[in-house]
Amino acid sequence: MxxxxxxxxxxxxxxxxxxxxxxxxxxxxxxxxxxxxxxxxxxxxxxxxxxxxxxxxxxxxxxxxxxxxxxxxxxxxxxxxxxxxxxxxxxxxxxxxxxSVGVNLFFSINEYAAKLMAPWKEYDVSVEEIHHTEKKDAPSGTAITMAEGILKHSDKRDWQLDSSDEKSLKITAKREEDVKGTHTVSYNSTIDAISLEHVAHSRxxxxxxxxxxxxxxxxxxxxxxxxxxxxxxx
The missing domain is CATH 3.40.50.720 (NAD(P)-binding Rossmann-like Domain)
Structure with a gap:
């Protein structure tokens, strides 16, 4: 080719x-x-x-x-x-x-988890992404795709970067030296927390x-x- x-x-x-x-x-x-x-x-x-x-x-x-x-x-x-x-x-x-093949499998896991968690309103969902300091856009496209997968099965109306609005899905974007890409979905309640994470080790x-x-x-x-x-x- x-x-x-x-x-x-x-x-x-x-x-x-x-x-x-x-x-x-x-x-x-x-x-x-x-x-x-x-x-x-x-x-x-x-x-x-x-x-x-x-x-x-x-x-x-x-x-x-x-x-x-x-x-x-x-x-x-x-x-x-x-x-x-x-x-x-x-x-x-x-x-x-x-x-990434792993990330695309993670997208499907993320959507399945969002569907599974949907009835349990005591869990608040959020997304965090960490990338290298040279990355220009924030949040990452990967984080947005994850958020869109969650929103299909959520009462949240949209996603927002660093939002404190309870009606929006919060995405947090961090920039650190030499990070290839870490994405975490968290479901938090007063009783416990559930997290799904994908970490890229190289490009x-x-x-x-x-x-x-x-x-x-x-x-x-x-x-x-x-x-x-x-x-x-x-």
Whole structure:
């Protein structure tokens, strides 16, 4: 599989290393300042850039007829624009807040737990995420996805960052040195507490999942999610 890397920062470099180990090739890579290779040779594009560059990068791939896997967060207010562009071009597109296989299994566990806990109103639910100090968006896209899974089965009306409103699901975002990503869902009552936690030890899990998604997407048409990639039923 010939891969174009749209965004060649820390994640792009890990994806390149693991993709080459799997026998794939990287035919194009770009940053905000430069690019090298032949974009049109690519079978699939993997996009990990910055929120301000994501729409341009995804559009570039879709308009060129190249399937695109996007892991950038912080731009999803324009997600439906990219869906419409993909459909108009009969293209292929996967966007995820997190491509880690473990995190996507955790998403399903989180939703199941939220459904299980829903009748027990004495438990107050909250979400905490911790990332490295270079992460630009807060809360993380992963935390938002977790919150959305909880809200499907909750009386909370929405999620809010650092909110004290009892009607909102509180997300706390922390930034610490060299943290790859820790996400915790807590159910607290006056009697006891229940916590679910996912801790990323390296960026390899995100990169492996993105490559897995690219392998899945190649030669397909349509809009997909990581549930499709992993065969997880709703």
């Amino acid at each position: 010939k891969i174009a890397l749209l965004g060649y920062g820390k994640m792009g470099k890990v994806i390149e290393k693991l993709a080459l180990e799997k026998g794939h090739s990287v035919v194009f890579k770009s940053t905000i300042d430069s690019s090298e290779g032949n974009f049109k040779e690519a079978d699939v594009a993997i996009e990990f850039s910055a929120p301000e560059a994501a729409v341009s990068n995804i559009s570039k791939a879709l308009e060129a007829g190249i399937p695109v896997v996007s892991g950038t967060t912080g731009w999803l207010a324009r997600y439906h624009e990219m869906v419409n562009l993909c459909e108009s071009r009969n293209g292929s597109f996967i966007s995820a807040s997190n491509f 390899d899990g995100f990169a492996k999942g993105a490559i897995l998604a690219a392998e899945f997407l190649k030669d397909k048409k349509g809009i997909f999610t990581m549930k499709d990639v992993l065969g997880i039923e709703d």
